[in-house]
Amino acid sequence: MKTYLVTGGAGFIGSNYIHYMFKKYGDAIRIINVDALTYAGNPENLKEVEKRDNYTFIKADICDKAAIEKIFSENEIDRVVHFAAESHVDRSIKNPEVFVQTNVYGTAVMLNCAKAAWELPDGSFKEDKRFLHVSTDEVYGSLDDDGGYFYETTPYAPHSPYSASKAGSDMLVKAYMDTYHFPANITNCSNNYGPYQFPEKLIPLIINNALQGKKLPVYGDGKNVRDWLYVEDHAKAIDMVQEKGRLFETYNVGGHNEKQNIEIVKIIIETLRDMLPETDARRAHLTEELITYVEDRKGHDRRYAIAPDKIRAEIGWEPETMFKEGIRRTIEWYFANEDWMKNVTSGDYQKYYEEMYLK
Ligand code: NAD
Ligand code: DAU
Numbered sequence: 001m002k003t004y005l006v007t008g009g010a011g012f013i014g015s016n017y018i019h020y021m022f023k024k025y026g027d028a029i030r031i032i033n034v035d036a037l038t039y040a041g042n043p044e045n046l047k048e049v050e051k052r053d054n055y056t057f058i059k060a061d062i063c064d065k066a067a068i069e070k071i072f073s074e075n076e077i078d079r080v081v082h083f084a085a086e087s088h089v090d091r092s093i094k095n096p097e098v099f100v101q102t103n104v105y106g107t108a109v110m111l112n113c114a115k116a117a118w119e120l121p122d123g124s125f126k127e128d129k130r131f132l133h134v135s136t137d138e139v140y141g142s143l144d145d146d147g148g149y150f151y152e153t154t155p156y157a158p159h160s161p162y163s164a165s166k167a168g169s170d171m172l173v174k175a176y177m178d179t180y181h182f183p184a185n186i187t188n189c190s191n192n193y194g195p196y197q198f199p200e201k202l203i204p205l206i207i208n209n210a211l212q213g214k215k216l217p218v219y220g221d222g223k224n225v226r227d228w229l230y231v232e233d234h235a236k237a238i239d240m241v242q243e244k245g246r247l248f249e250t251y252n253v254g255g256h257n258e259k260q261n262i263e264i265v266k267i268i269i270e271t272l273r274d275m276l277p278e279t280d281a282r283r284a285h286l287t288e289e290l291i292t293y294v295e296d297r298k299g300h301d302r303r304y305a306i307a308p309d310k311i312r313a314e315i316g317w318e319p320e321t322m323f324k325e326g327i328r329r330t331i332e333w334y335f336a337n338e339d340w341m342k343n344v345t346s347g348d349y350q351k352y353y354e355e356m357y358l359k
Pocket of ligand 2: 087088089090135136137138189190191192200201202203205217218219220224225226261297304
C-alpha cells in the first residue's frame with residue numbers, strides 16, 4: 001500500500017485531490033495530510049474522509065522542519081504531493097513576505113526532508129519514490145491577445161510576488177533534480193474552479209455576491225483572459241503524472257478553455273438565473289446591472305493560456321469537463337453548501353473584503 005504525504009490538503013485543490021484519490025483508490029492507499037490551517041485551510045472540506053482508517057490529518061507548518069522530519073521518520077512515505085502555498089495574487093501584492101516564507105522556504109523544507117528520508121548511502125534514491133510539486137502557469141508571465149500559448153519550454157517571467165515565489169519554488173525543485181537526481185516532477189496548471197474554492201478568487205466571489213445581490217467587482221476593462229480547468233480534472237492530471245509521467249519532467253496542465261473575466265461573470269449570472277426556480281426571490285436582482293468595473297489589479301497579467309500537448313501525448317491526460325457543465329456543477333455545490341459559504345465568509349473574510357473592495 002502506497003503512503004501519500006499531501007501538503008495543503010485542507011485547501012481548495014488539495015481537498016478535491018484527496019476526495020478524488022479516495023474515490024479512485026478507496027482503501028488501497030493511505031493519505032497523510034499536513035496543513036497549517038491558514039485562513040485558506042478548512043477542515044470542513046474533508047469531513048467526509050476524516051473518519052477513514054487510511055486518512056491522517058496533521059496540523060503543522062511546512063516551514064517547521066522538525067515537524068516535517070518527524071512525519072518522514074514515523075512513516076514510510078512513497079509519494080509527496082506538495083500543494084501547500086499562499087495562493088492569492090491580490091494578497092501577495094499587499095503582503096509579499098509570507099509568500100516567500102511558505103512558497104519558497106516551505107518548499108525547501110519539504111524537498112530537504114524528502115531527500116533525507118529517501119536518499120541511500122551511495123547518493124541514489126530508494127525505488128519508486130516520487131515528489132510532485134504543484135505549480136502554476138503564472139510563472140510564465142503574461143501573453144498578448146495574439147493566440148500564443150505557454151509551453152513547458154517557455155522562459156519564466158513572473159510578475160506578481162505570488163508568481164515570483166512559485167517560480168522560486170519551481171527553481172528549487174529543478175535544482176534538486178539536477179543536482180541530486182531527486183525523483184520529482186513539476187506540474188504548471190492554469191486557473192482551477194469547482195467546489196470548496198475560497199471566495200477571494202473570482203468564480204466563488206462572483207457566485208456569492210450575485211446570490212446576495214451585491215456588486216460584482218471586475219478589475220480594469222474585464223478583458224483579461226484566464227484558461228479555466230475544472231478542479232477534478234487537475235486532480236486526475238496530478239495522479240496520472242505521478243504514476244505515468246517521466247521523472248524529472250515538467251507537465252503543463254490546462255483546460256483549453258480561455259475566457260475573458262467579463263464573460264465568466266456574465267455566464268455566472270445567466271447560469272444562476274437558469275438554475276434558480278422561478279419562485280426564488282433572488283432572481284429579481286440577478287442582472288448584469290450588478291457588474292461594477294473597479295480599479296485594476298497592480299501588474300495585472302493580461303492573458304494565460306496553456307498548451308497541454310505534452311501531457312496529452314505522453315500520458316494521455318485531457319480535460320474532460322466542459323465549462324458549461326463544470327460551472328453548473330460548481331454552482332450546484334455552492335447551492336447545497338450555503339453553510340460552508342456562511343462559515344468561511346464570517347469573521348476575517350469581512351475585514352479582507354472591506355479592505356479590498358469597499359475602501
Ligand atoms: P488554497 O489557498 O486554497 O490552499 C492552500 C492550502 O495550503 C491551505 O489549506 C492552507 O492552510 C495551506 N497552507 C498555507 N500555508 C501553509 C504552510 N506554511 N504550511 C502548511 N500548510 C499551509 O490554494 P489552492 O488554490 O488549493 O492551490 C494549491 C496549490 O496549487 C498551490 O501551490 C497553488 O500555487 C497551486 N495552483 C493553484 C491554482 C488555482 O487556480 N487555484 C492553479 C494552479 C496551481
Ligand atoms: O493561473 C493559475 C492561478 O490562478 C493560480 O496559480 C492562483 O493560485 C489562483 O489564485 C489563480 O490566479 P488568478 O489571479 O488568475 O485568479 P483570481 O481568481 O484571483 O482572478 C482571476 C481573474 O479575475 C484575474 O484576471 C483577476 C480577475 N478578478 C479577480 C477578482 C478576485 C476580478 O476581475 N475581480 C475580482 O474580484
